[in-house]
Structure formats: C-alpha cells, structure tokens
Amino acid sequence: MDIICRERSCVYNKGFSCTSKQILIGDKINCTYYQKNDNLKNIPDTSRHIFGENPPKYHAHRESKKGCIHCQADCLFKSEQTCEANGITINCIKNMPLCATYFKK
Secondary structure, three states, X not given: OEEEEOOOOEOXXXXXXXXXXXXXXXXXXXEOOXXXXXXXXOOOOHHHHXXXXXXXXXXXXXXXXXXXXEEOOOEOOEEOOEXXXXXXXXXXXXXXXXXXXXXXX
C-alpha cells in the first residue's frame, strides 16, 4: 500500500512517503497522526515540479499487503474502519494534512 504524503512539515514524512506504522484518517478526512516538526516547515514541496529540470527525490514507498490505514470518514474506500484503496495521498490543503484519495459515498 503506497502512502504518499505532501505535508512536508510532518515528522513522519521522508521523501514524500509516510513512515508512520499506522495512519488514522479522521471523520473530516484529516490525518490524525500528523505531527508538526517546526524544523521542517521551510522545506519546499518539490513534488509540484515532477516534470521540471530538477524532479523531486522520492523515498521508496512502503509495500504492505496488510491495511495499515484506518479511516473514520464517510468514504467509498472504507470497509469496517479500514481503507481498502491501493494507497492514499495526503496533501496539505488549507494548512491541514487531508486525504486527497477520499471519495464521498
């Protein structure tokens, strides 16, 4: 399961990949495990320049057959509090880490 994270100020973000052992997406599609690291706040989001001269450097994504994403949102991918998507993307929207993979039921 790929867990892509564009919230660069989170302690679990390593090269746009989440390193947290578990993730909980709250009922407002927010990543509740987000932990801000003030030392990381000035790191630019280079993932926006994927086709530019200096493409972003991505950390190897974790592959897991077991679901490690728990979800409380009213989402199409949720099955008994577990995310059944092949992977998710967490994006920084309005200064909040939100699940961009969310599809309302």
